[in-house]
Amino acid sequence: MTDSTIKLIDLLIIGSGPAGTSTALHLLKQDPAWSERMLIVDKAVHPREKLCGGGITHLGENVLADLGYGIETPNFPVKEVRLKYEDEHYSFRGDPVFRIVHRAEFDHWLVKEVEKLGGQLSQGEGVVDLTINEAAGYVDVVTDKRTIRAKTVIAADGSRSLVRRKLGINDGSHVARLIEVLTPETTESSWEFRDGVAVFDFSQMTSHELQGYYWDFPSMVDGKTLMNRGVFDSRARPERDKANLKTVLGDSMQDRDRELEEKQIKGHPIRWLDFRSTLSVPHLLLAGDAAGADPLFGEGIAIALAYGKVAAAEVTAAFAKNNFEFKRYKWRIFRNGVLFSVLVRVWLARHAYRTHRPKSIRLGWGIARFILKRTPWSRPDFVPARAPK
Numbered sequence: 564m565t566d567s568t569i570k571l572i573d574l575l576i577i578g579s580g581p582a583g584t585s586t587a588l589h590l591l592k593q594d595p596a597w598s599e600r601m602l603i604v605d606k607a608v609h610p611r612e613k614l615c616g617g618g619i620t621h622l623g624e625n626v627l628a629d630l631g632y633g634i635e636t637p638n639f640p641v642k643e644v645r646l647k648y649e650d651e652h653y654s655f656r657g658d659p660v661f662r663i664v665h666r667a668e669f670d671h672w673l674v675k676e677v678e679k680l681g682g683q684l685s686q687g688e689g690v691v692d693l694t695i696n697e698a699a700g701y702v703d704v705v706t707d708k709r710t711i712r713a714k715t716v717i718a719a720d721g722s723r724s725l726v727r728r729k730l731g732i733n734d735g736s737h738v739a740r741l742i743e744v745l746t747p748e749t750t751e752s753s754w755e756f757r758d759g760v761a762v763f764d765f766s767q768m769t770s771h772e773l774q775g776y777y778w779d780f781p782s783m784v785d786g787k788t789l790m791n792r793g794v795f796d797s798r799a800r801p802e803r804d805k806a807n808l809k810t811v812l813g814d815s816m817q818d819r820d821r822e823l824e825e826k827q828i829k830g831h832p833i834r835w836l837d838f839r840s841t842l843s844v845p846h847l848l849l850a851g852d853a854a855g856a857d858p859l860f861g862e863g864i865a866i867a868l869a870y871g872k873v874a875a876a877e878v879t880a881a882f883a884k885n886n887f888e889f890k891r892y893k894w895r896i897f898r899n900g901v902l903f904s905v906l907v908r909v910w911l912a913r914h915a916y917r918t919h920r921p922k923s924i925r926l927g928w929g930i931a932r933f934i935l936k937r938t939p940w941s942r943p944d945f946v947p948a949r950a951p952k
């Protein structure tokens with residue numbers, strides 16, 4: 564194809580995870596004409612597996628509720644989130660505190676909703692390169708099938724973002740490490756399933772100098788009850804030695820009378836959001852994990868859904884003004900309540916994971932328990948999520 568025969572489209576979204584599909588849904592709900600103006604490409608074909616605990620808090624449910632959706636895929640409602648440190652714990656309660664989905668099903672559902680609204684998706688098409696031609700006002704995105712020319716591009720291509728790498732964005736932003744395994748359980752063998760409890764266990768902060776936690780998330784995959792067990796290492800203090808995540812996972816599972824089979828371990832990073840990060844360049848926005856998520860708990864699904872709302876608003880404003888510099892994107896991001904909360908979490912992570920002294924951690928647990936008792940999160944009937952509009 565010659566240069567002059569490449570068709571120019573208004574928007575190309577790279578990646579159909581929650582950040583990409585949320586952007587598309589926000590645009591399509593605002594103006595159905597976007598169905599003809601944009602394309603989503605993804606190297607994977609849905610339903611695709613995505614390594615993830617699948618926990619979606621009310622922050623994510625609220626973004627979906629504002630779009631008119633409730634979570635319509637099978638999910639496990641968590642009634643209690645237990646934050647544990649050795650023999651101490653405190654709990655968030657709610658109906659539910661959050662929901663655990665199977666990411667392959669959840670992401671596929673969002674993709675199908677985009678398609679129902681006329682959105683066009685090309686699955687099994689991977690981006691391999693891109694060039695921004697600012698003077699001509701477009702981006703050429705090279706995939707393994709063709710070149711797509713777009714006035715604007717949203718890079719929602721995850722933590723290992725190829726777009727970030729190709730653009731040479733190396734702003735020193737931090738990356739958290741995560742590993743997980745799934746173990747088959749029954750409601751009889753596991754009180755977490757029976758009582759609807761998700762556990763965040765911080766005990767390994769002292770024993771293994773972990774800057775994070777071990778988790779137990781009860782989940783349902785294809786009708787089977789599986790415990791999603793994993794380790795989150797924020798690396799909030801990069802100057803300290805790295806904890807051995809396999810050892811942390813193995814030891815934590817042994818405490819629960821479970822054997823770790825190494826071959827089942829899967830790992831993936833999460834990029835943190837950083838105020839100094841590059842989040843846009845002319846004609847291109849980063850969204851979701853490609854931009855950055857939460858280093859305190861590693862929450863990313865709700866964050867990705869929130870990025871979709873902001874990115875859609877930014878693209879709409881750009882076309883209204885015919886100005887694609889995207890200079891106000893960062894400002895728009897931090898005006899969004901969910902994304903602003905991530906900045907607060909960055910600050911908290913840097914402080915919370917600074918210590919590994921038992922006395923300080925126990926003091927923190929005591930204060931948290933005291934405060935929580937005085938909030939709605941102490942009530943089992945508390946419903947934090949809004950109903951769909």
Ligand SMILES: Cc1cc2nc3c(=O)[nH]c(=O)nc-3n(C[C@H](O)[C@H](O)[C@H](O)COP(=O)(O)OP(=O)(O)OC[C@H]3O[C@@H](n4cnc5c(N)ncnc54)[C@H](O)[C@@H]3O)c2cc1C
Nearest residue numbers: 578580581582606615616617618690721831851852863864
């Ligand atoms: C082990 C683990 C557990 C986690 N648990 C939780 C949890 O319980 N709760 C929570 O909120 N968050 C959790 N997260 C984080 C969460 O998974 C991410 O924050 C979330 O998936 C980000 O969504 P996204 O749309 O930005 O990216 P992704 O979901 O990663 O989607 C990116 C998409 O881009 C596509 N893509 C990538 N490269 C290309 C390319 N070159 N060309 C075309 N397409 C491309 C991919 O195929 C993919 O579909 C966890 C993460 C890990 C690693």
